[in-house]
Every structure is written in structure tokens, then in C-alpha cells.
Amino acid sequence: MYFKKITLLFFLIFASIGYTQTLSLKEAIKTGLENYGSIRAKNNYASASKETLKQSRRDYLPNLNLSAQQDYGTVNGQNGPLYGFGGLGVASSGLPLPEQNWNSAFGALYLVNMNWDFFTFGKTQEKINLSKIDVQAKENDLKQEKFQQEIRISAAYLNLLASQRLLISQQKNLSRAEVFKRTAAARVKNGLLAGVDSTLATAEVSKAKIALNLAKNFVKEQNNKLVDLMGVAPQDFVTDTLFVTQIPKELIKQNAATDSLHPLLQLYKTRIDYSNQQVKLYKRFYYPTMSAFGVLQTRASGFDNSYATDQNAFSRNYWDGVNPDRSNYLIGVGITWNLTTPFRSSKQISAQKFVSQALQEEYNQADRELKSQLTFAEDKIKFSLDNYAEAPIQVDAAKRAYLQKSTLYKNGLTDLTDLTQTIYTLNRAEIDRDIVNNNVWQSFLLKVAATGNFDLFINEF
Template identity: 45%
Template sequence: MNLKFIALVSLVLVFSHSGFSQVLQLPDALQRAVENYDKIKSKKAVVLASAQHTVFQQQQYLPDVTLSAQQSFGTINVQHGPLYAYGGLASAATSMPMAEQSWNAAFGALYFANVNWNIFTFGRLKQQVATARSKEQTVTADLDQEIFQHQVKVGAAYLNLLASQRIKYVQQKNLERAQVFYEMTDIRAKSGLLPEVDASLSKAEVSHARSLQIKAYDKELEYAQSLAVLLGDEYQTYQLDSLFSTSVPSLHPGSTAQVKDHPLLAWEQRKIDESVQSEQLIHTYKMPNVSAFGVIQGRGSGFDWNYAQDKTAYSSSYFKGTGIDRGNYLLGLSLNWNITNLFRYNSKIREQKHITESLQNNYQLLNKELNAQAQLAKNQLQNAFENFEETKVQLAAAQLAYKQHTALYENGLTNLVDYTQALYSLNRAEIDFEIAQNNVWQALLLQASAQGDLTILLNASRK
């Protein structure tokens, strides 16, 4: 039983380890970020809410239909005189006026259906729907730009983590070289071929190399945590695509940077469109409203028609009072126009025009900034390629110098200081090479970000 349990646990651990070692591709990381990031989920909910608001505005074309049924029990003592139900409903009792108070009571009922339909609003309902649709487009554009900005952050975090992993790899190789050198120096020092100080110094180099490797690992953990947060994952380490550390994208010097379709510009344009729609909607508030209305009514009462003459002509029966004895209907048209709205809304229109003007200025500023950033990114990409070529020359020279000084030191033809300097130069050249190669991809990401098109980076990574 114990052997079976141990075998089962071992199998689970094997599969778990294989799952964690799966390579995280950049397109998969971008997709996971969109699906899992809470802020994007929040804005998706706002888009759905805005769509429902548009449906609500479309439903304003429907007429108001009110159904009511009322049953009551009470007296009907009435006097001549006016009644005004200010600010609410009033209780009404009807009969001929009587000379004295009577406490005779019976049931009564009122049933009615009321229809009120705004048949002509001079474009107000149409503009309300158009404004709602414009707002829906604005929040959709906001979602698109949020997704784009977040994917840019994910791309940068992905490349930063890859750079930290490569630097850790370089420092690991440097530690291995230092350990080999220490073992060689220690053996020769114990044999009396080298002074003991060389062994002590080489041991210090091993410690220094191990310290650099630990610091590089700290950076990897830090960038892994940043990427996990952006992906909406639990904290973990990632195995990334080696393409970005073994190759560079092809350069197209003749390509022209275009920013007209940038998600940020699209969002700003949607805000301008929404403001323009709001201007048109405010104009409609200055116009009248034409409505058609209709009422059908049925009434019942436990008091007979001759109750004013015969005080016994009533019944307290529930069924006698809640039936329908009389019916009425009412049809008509209503024109409502607040004339002062012709003047009152002029200031609101001017206010909205100034808001539109402000949004247009923001659009122009953002457009200039993105164009400048696109040109800068294009030049930086060119510089990143040139710098990468220079680091290849430096790396080749440092590797050759290290091999030469290793051979010379082993044969006693050079001192420890010269060898250590060659070791430092090789380590620095390897790090510069890895950073320069990563910077090419970072520059391409910056160009894709400035142009608002991440396919520039994704297409370059599909070799």
C-alpha cells in the first residue's frame, strides 16, 4: 500500500513538473493577460452596461401604458368647492351635496388603463439613442486601448524577464569558469608551482562570481513576479521562448511609421464624437413635445343613482360595489413646450461646444506626441541594431583574449591580474551582448507601441 502511494505521488510530481516547464510563448502571454487581468474584466463589464443603456434608450420609443385597479370602502359626503391635489394623489368622493353628515358606507371600485405616447419629439429620442450608441463606442474604444496598453506592459515584462534569465545564465557560466580556475590554481599552489596568494585570490573570485549569480537570480524573481501579476497568475517562474535570445528581428529601414489607427487616438476620437452627439441632443431640449394619450375607465359603487334622494338606496355588499357599473374613455393630443428652454439651453450648448473643443485639442496633442514617439522608436531600433553588431565584435575579442590568457597563465607566462582582467572583460562582453540583443526586441516593442500595432512585434517573432 505504501509503495503504491509513493508511486502515485511521484507520478503527480512528474506531471506537475512537466506542466510548469512548459514554454510560455509571447502570443499566449498576451492572450492570457487579456483574459485574466481584473481591470480589463472591469472595463468589459462597463461595455456590457453601456450596451444595455443603448437598449434602454431605444425602448423610449414605446408608449407608457399604465394599468390600475382600486377597491375601497367609505362614505361619500360631499360639499361644493374646488379641490387641488398639489404634489400627489388625492382622495375623491362623489355624490350630490347633502344637507347633513351621513355615515352610510359602501364599497366602490375604479379600473382604468392609461396610454401616453410621445409621438413627435423633434428628434430628441433619436438623439438620445445616437448619444447612447456614441457612449457605447467610447467605452469600447477605452477597452481596446486598455487592452493594448496592458499588452505592451506584458511584452515589456516578458522581455525584461528574459533578459534577467539570460544575465543569470551568463553569471552562471562566469561562476563555472571561476570555479575551474580556482581548482586549477589551488592544485598548482599546493604543488608549490604557484604562490598561495593566487589560490586565495582565485577563491575570492569564485565568491564574487557566486554573489553576482545570486543577484542576477534575485532580478529574475522580481521580473517573474511582475509578469505573473500582469498575467493574473499566481507567483511562479516561467520558461520563455528562446527565439528572443537566439535571434534578432529583420530590419526594414524604409518602413514609414503610421499612428493614425492607434487605439489611444481612436479612443480620443470617440470622446469627440460623443461630445458632438451631446451637443445635438441638447439642441432638442429646446423643442416642444407632442404626445397622444388615451384613457379607458370603469367604475363601480355600492351607492345607487338616487342615493341623494333616498338614503337607503345603497348596499354594503362587497360584490355589489366592486363590479363595473359605468365606463368612460378619453382620447386626445397634448403639446408641451417650455418656452424658456429656448434661452435656458443656449449656455448648455456653448458649454458642450467648449468641451468638444478641449477634446479636439487633446487629440491633436496626442497625435503629435505619438508621431514623435514613432519616429524616435524607429531611430532607436536602428541604433539598437548597430549596437548589437558592435557587441558581437566585443564578445568575439573578449572570448579570444580569455582563451589566450588562460593558456598563458597555465604555462606561467602571465600573472593573475592579467588573467582576472580577461575574465572580467569576457563577463562584461557576454552581458553586453545579451542586453544588446534584448534591446533590439525592446526597441521593436517600443515601435509597435508608438504605432499602435503589436503585430509588428508578433510577426517578427514568427520565424
């Protein structure tokens, strides 16, 4: 009979607050990783870095330019120096004539130009290596964000679970208060108790209702936090309560901590590697660049080769002006070396080395904090396990005291004040049990967050 009442009580609680969906922790994490905006953004950053790596590899390819132009104009030449400042000169070619004329015709230039930095003394390869490390950094940043999100969702899930179990305890507390309110009212009506007992019982019921409403509000707050982390539309969830009544199996095994590097430390390490790689790249700028080049050029003109002596030897016909009739080619190799680059790059290298040292200090600080967190988590696990062992004893003793006092009260052998105290003690014991059970898992999650191996936690489900 008692079991049936408890089952009915659970059903009424969840039906009354409108829960519509049961959610497992694995489902919550999967949904959160798929929908959370920060993770989706960093996934795109990682994809962008991979494309940048491909682009850096293609930078080694030679430049191959095709050019064609067709013009119409005059060809008056003049002796004298000229610098095409700002690219504003006109490249009209022709011998100087005694006087200006306005004879005009079509002309054309067709060009294929190739240049290739075929040996850069390692600059190209170091750029590729830098892009590779950038890919690792972006992937580790994504991995770290996913790990943090898994921890955040797990913590929010445990908080929601704890709030829902506290809600059940407050509902049971209200049910006990209402039972004794009816008992007190009946005994007062029959003249067996003073009227103050009924008044005190009414006050206890109101107190229990207030506590229940606060518990409902707390459930709603924790539910909304989980909704935000999952990136889904507002809805109410029912958590899986099967696992919380037992302790994590990993705590029983007492396995050694994982040797894999924490995702946060992996991220800091790749940042250090990226900075060190930049130093290597800057040093390569000390050296020259060797290039190969080649040009194939074809020209056409409406002016005849005798135009210098006969100013009538030209044609305004379009095809005569753009049909190529003169070609040249040129191939060669060259070397470019800016001798002042080492003086400039030396300070850039020094600055980057300081950046590497700063990143190393951040790595060391994060490592110390994680080790401190791990020690704290181990201690917290020990305390929570001790409390886990004591909680059933407290609840059992409180239940016996409650039954004894309720029996005495029904027989008129004690007053409502003593009974109220036992009700409060039992309610407090049930709340402590719910909190203690949840704290074991919260402590274990804290350890997982410090070790960086989330599989230790999720494999429990």
C-alpha cells in the first residue's frame, strides 16, 4: 500500500508541473554539441584554417599572367627623360618627327609572363608549417570548447536532477503537513485538542506550500539553464534518476588518472608551438629569394615600318592594327636580397620570443590550477562519499522519530510542536540525502573536468 502511494505521488508531481519529455544525459550532450553557437563557430574556424593550409601550399606555384590589349592613338615620339610616376605615362613609341601630327591607327600587345620564386631558403616551407600548426590550434580550440560544453551541460543536468528530487521531497513534506492538519482539525473539532493545534497545523501547511513553490521555481531556473546550453526551444525536461542512487563505478575502481594532456593544456601548447614557428619563419627572411622568369610578347601596329620617312605609311583599318607581326621572348633567373631585412626582422624575432615566453607562463599557470582543482576534487569526493554513507542513516533515524512522534500525537501523548520538529527533521534529512547523492556525481564531474578525460564520466551512463 505504501509503495502504491509513493508511485501515485511521483505521477501527480510530474503531471502537475507539466513535464513533457524525459531526457538522458547523453541526449542532452549530443544536442548541446550540435546546437551551441560557440562550437559551431569554432568548427567553421577550424575548417577555414584547413583551407588556409591548402592555400599556403599553392603559394609555391609560379605566377603565370596572360595579358592582351588593343589600342587606338598617335605615335609622336620625343627625345627626353621621363619617369612614369604613379603609372601615369603613355607608352606610345615612334621616332621624333619635325612637327606634331595627329595620324592615328590601331595597335595591340599580347603578353605571357611567368615568374617563380623557385628557391626561398625555406620561407615557403616554414609558411606551410605555420599553417599546419594553425590547423592544430583551431582543432584544439574546438576540442577544448566541446569539452567545456560537455562539462557545463553535465553540471546543469545534475543541478536540474537535484532540483527535481528536492521538489519531490518538498511535495512529500506538504503531504505530511496536510495529513496532520486534517488530524488536528478533527481532534480539535471533537474537543480532544486545543484550537491552537489546528492553527499551528495550518501554518505548517502554508510553510510547506511556500517551500514547494520555491522548489518549483528552482526547478524552472535549472531547466532554463539546461535549455540555453542545449540551444533548443524552451521546454520542460524530466531527468533520468536511475544513476543518481548509486555512486560512479569509476570511484570504486580507483583507476589512475589519465596520462593524456588536458584539452586546455593542448590548446596552450599549440599556441606556444605557433609562436615558436613564427620565430622560425621570421628568421628565414634573413635570406634571399631566387626567382625564374620568362616573357613571350607579341605586338601589332597599324603604322608601317617606313612611317618615320613617310607619314602616310599607316592604316586605320582595325585588323591591320591588331594582327600581330612582331614577337620577342625572354627567359632568365634572378636573386633578390634586401640587406636591411635582418636589422628589421631581428626585433620582430625578439618580440615573438617574448610572446612565446608569455604563452609558456600561461600554460604553467593553467597546469598549476588544474592540478590544484584535481586535488580539491579528490578531497571533495572523499567527503561526499562519507556523507553518502551517512545520509541513509540520517533518513532512517528521522523516519523512525517521525513515526514515533506521530503515533504519540495521535494518542494525545505529545503536542504538535514536537511533531512539527520531527517533520522538519525528516524533511531536512530527505533533502540532505538528495543533495549528498548528487554531490557524489558533482564531485566526480569536478575531477573529470580537472583530468580532461570526459569519457570517464559519460561511460557511467
